[in-house]
Amino acid sequence: MSEPYRFSFGPWNIHGGADPFGPATRNEIAFAVKLQIYRELGFEGVQLHDDDAVPNLDSKSAIEISTEARQLKNLLADSGLVPEFVAPRLWEDPRGIDGGYTANDPECRKWALDRSKQAIDIANELGVNLLVLWGAREGTYIREAKCARTAYSRLLEAVNTLLEYESNLRIAIEPKPNEPVDQAYLPTIGHALALAGQASDPTRVGGLIETAHAQLTGLDPSDEMAFALQMDKLWSVHLNDQNGLKFDQDKTFGSVNLRAAFNQVRVLEEAGYARTGRFVGLDVKAMRTQSQETSHLHLANSKQVFLKLVEKARSLPQNAVEECRKSHDYESLEMIVLNHLMSG
Ligand code: XLS
Ligand code: MG
8 A cells, every 4th residue: 555645844945035145036925824835735744943933042031932832833733734843953043153063162062052952842842852953064164173073972972962851852863065064074874874873872863864965965865865764764854956066956856857856756665654654855945036926836846746756656667677687687777767757
């Protein structure tokens, strides 16, 4: 029996179109309106940064934060939505200028842990036990800026501190090799899961793989996903696409390399990802040129591409594939796949 997939995205995936070279081209859409869009587009899961859940966190007391988080929980439930994860947004605060957990300044490291604990408190109020850690500035612009060995120890200590803070917590590390820093300390899922293996409770640390992040390392996202799936460590995905080694583009899933997209879906299908109930997150951005009215098409399109590729994965002529594998006739296999993708 084939299971239906559950889809999610973050409120940042509907945005005004600002980029490093120019201001917004569209009006910011209110959070409540975004929630309606989730339902209209058939998305169920809401991915949240701590300050997506409770805006202007720093100016609020612990009681205000927990009250607002509880209100959000009710709002999501009333809208037929569920929170998927919370992620501490450490990279926009001045104290995170040089990374959080790996900052050289002990005051900044302490702030990063406190802020992450606050994110866990918010997750608890929302009734979700998954914390996503995307390193962002946990890396350097130049190699001599930090002791990399120490930085790895500090990342491990941070993970352990957060595991200890909340005994139900699961942490999914989202690797990315660069941007905003020149080199990040957890560039691939291999790095992330090696660190997970060293954690005080390795069963509670896994990964989230983003297509574009894997492509920026020069690796194939479907193999990265297969690696994590084999260990039952793929706890969420951020599907999107990327045109070569440049800035992180977050393009519509499948829009650059349909075959690579097919292989990601195929790997998820073959591993029974839908059966786990975990979400298919679409970390995609609308082009800056889109109008207000059409600024959510990238989400609808990404989901449509995914579902079409699920059909393609399910209807791949498996016997023919096996025959080619047996005789290592990969030229014929190539054509079976291409014909399959081009048909219908
Ligand atoms: C980066 C992500 C980031 C995390 C959550 O690619 O979109 O925001 O997923 O912190
Ligand atoms: Mg992402």
